[in-house]
Amino acid sequence: MASITINLPDEQLQKIQKLAQESQVSPEDLLQASIEDWLSSPKKEFSEAISYVLQKNAELYRRLA
Numbered sequence: 001m002a003s004i005t006i007n008l009p010d011e012q013l014q015k016i017q018k019l020a021q022e023s024q025v026s027p028e029d030l031l032q033a034s035i036e037d038w039l040s041s042p043k044k045e046f047s048e049a050i051s052y053v054l055q056k057n058a059e060l061y062r063r064l065a
Helices: 010-023 026-065
Strands: none
Touching: 010 026
16 A cells, blocks of 8 residues: 655644544544545546536437437
8 A cells, every 4th residue: 555645734634633543543544534435425426427418418419319
């Protein structure tokens, strides 16, 4: 597994630490879960948007035919 180091302003770090403490997990685990969720979400949202557009276009093309 690879590691990434980032620099955060103190204010952001404090918010992350507070959220982690409230969730009873480490800040690292909280961030890892958040990143995993973020990486998987755009694909789902994009797929849903594409399906919606294709469905609406199919309806439009039927009306025009």
